[in-house]
Amino acid sequence: MNIARDWKHPEVLSDLADMRQQVPLVHCITNIVVTGFTANVLLALGASPAMIIAEEEAGEFAAMAQALLINVGTLTQEVARAMRSAATSAGKAGKPWVLDPVAVGVLDFRTRFATELLGQHPTIIRGNASEILALSGAAGGGKGVDSTASSNSAIDAAQTLARQTEATVAVSGEIDYITDGQTLIEVAGGDVLMTRVTGTGCSLGATMAAFLGAGIAPLRAATAASAIYARAGEQARAASQGTGSFAVAFLDALTLIGLPR
């Protein structure tokens, strides 16, 4: 079953309103490049981010938070221990979590670690086409952190990965594809400048976690986040001259989207 969604769909707007009302506490263990931007994205949207990264604290905190994001963009041995602890704890506490397999398929260390984390049952897996292809065991591996494949080339891999892991899989790209292995949802829109501001992809994973943290089902959570991002990207493009003002306008758009004027 194929469905197209955009930000104006009643489900998206209703999920956004629910998420804002609940102000979910989102535990993020993400890469050092995008930590600040990710926090600002969640705050713009009305969620409550907390970046708790120590092995001594990550497990304890994952059980308290409403949802967890694990992003392996700047994985180290130390951070990997915190991630393992957090994912295990989230699992035990029944808390949903998102895996963002940045550059998996390019580098062995993180590819092995992300594959290991699949055993901890992520609720949503969000990546670009190269990452989803690599994680599904198909050919893959992008150029650094960027995809070398278009998102539609990873649809089959996404569906296979979703069935294997029982996770919802979201492939970000010019068109975003979201699937639980049965339903396939397409979200069009956005703007190419999103690929030229660091953290737009990584913070999309965090936003999916925020929707999960508000109790929204995985397929809807991933769809709502993607649809809102696509719209904010378009609004930011219209209000910007280059990548600097784009990033600012993107946060402004997330602040205001769906609110009464």
Place this chain on the structure above:
Amino acid sequence: MNIARDWKHPEVLSDLADMRQQVPLVHCITNIVVTGFTANVLLALGASPAMIIAEEEAGEFAAMAQALLINVGTLTQEVARAMRSAATSAGKAGKPWVLDPVAVGVLDFRTRFATELLGQHPTIIRGNASEILALSGAAGGGKGVDSTASSNSAIDAAQTLARQTEATVAVSGEIDYITDGQTLIEVAGGDVLMTRVTGTGCSLGATMAAFLGAGIAPLRAATAASAIYARAGEQARAASQGTGSFAVAFLDALTLIGLPR
């Protein structure tokens, strides 16, 4: 003795001019979410930030800098060693320092560490109400890094903590309260959007350190920083559409506040 202060008070303006003239070198060991924003706040105001975080260097550098900030937002064992070394060195060299106990009361590891650091005699302790309540030994513990208590509920705890530690204690919130255990200063103003940009609280602690580094007494240093922040928050709100443009306008306001037009 209760006093109200705002940015137009002659002491605040005079302390700001002194700080700018001296360009104090501020050693920051802060969390990875706000490192860049904190540096940009200090640079906007005219101070000189340096983020020196290695155990091998932190003690050496704390003795060179005019003031030190320790913020436990993303504490790890490795960073804790650097903080211990820096606080000890600052103490020996007679350099003032600020402790920001982010999320103390929520997580055991940092609560124990921040309590240990009290023994190193911070000059100023700055936190939200939940953090000050927790650090004073009263009930406490917020929601992640956010307070679940209003700032006026922590006035007694702040005064007790100030007397116990001989530090000046600053409680940030809708109204900021600053006390040395005797005098209580209120700073009103600011804007709720400050709670939706990551690092506004954390960089306030760094700003207090900058004022201390210019040789300004703790109660005045904490008051000047809070009053300037409140004003900059109001100016930023007037110049912004959402949280992205708010953060930009906030830095602009800090750049220009108190300067001749």
Place this chain on the structure above:
Amino acid sequence: MNIARDWKHPEVLSDLADMRQQVPLVHCITNIVVTGFTANVLLALGASPAMIIAEEEAGEFAAMAQALLINVGTLTQEVARAMRSAATSAGKAGKPWVLDPVAVGVLDFRTRFATELLGQHPTIIRGNASEILALSGAAGGGKGVDSTASSNSAIDAAQTLARQTEATVAVSGEIDYITDGQTLIEVAGGDVLMTRVTGTGCSLGATMAAFLGAGIAPLRAATAASAIYARAGEQARAASQGTGSFAVAFLDALTLIGLPR
């Protein structure tokens, strides 16, 4: 031989166009203060940044990328191991790399490490006057991360360092000086606000790496990057009210420089 260059010089514009067309993958191991800003600068200019910082991955990735940046601003033992591995791997694979010796001369640990890295033959060494003076063995050591010397006071040291190491040496300041030990190139322009936004210097080193990664010779790569920065700084000043809007306008200027309107 002394040469003056600015952004309108045909070599600069041609090198910029070449770099943009090739979208070089630039491996950055930089400090935690400027990681996000550095990525955004490279993306604004059209390069492809990747911050790979684990010892397990840095060597593997340095051989894949087109160029490498090593910036010691927040050096730790752990990061030093990754840097050693990356520099060695870049050397073996014949990939060019840039060394940014932040605060060398101020602190022993990083001074010894940066001196050790000289043995790995950096292609370009970029620093402020104090750093270049210190690295060349002349007197030196700034105030924290800022220079206490003007850039022209380090011209001799830069030329000596270039001859000793066979690297191109770039001294950033009110005027930038770039030398391979023979030719000396001056780049004027820029704006003093560049010293009040964190990461403008550090991301200049990354930009030099991007030009190297496009196959441009070291002297031209360092010159093109410096000339483009000077111009973007001037454009940003004209479009900004304070340091916040300056940083945004600087990224916008980098996005658009040299493109047809």
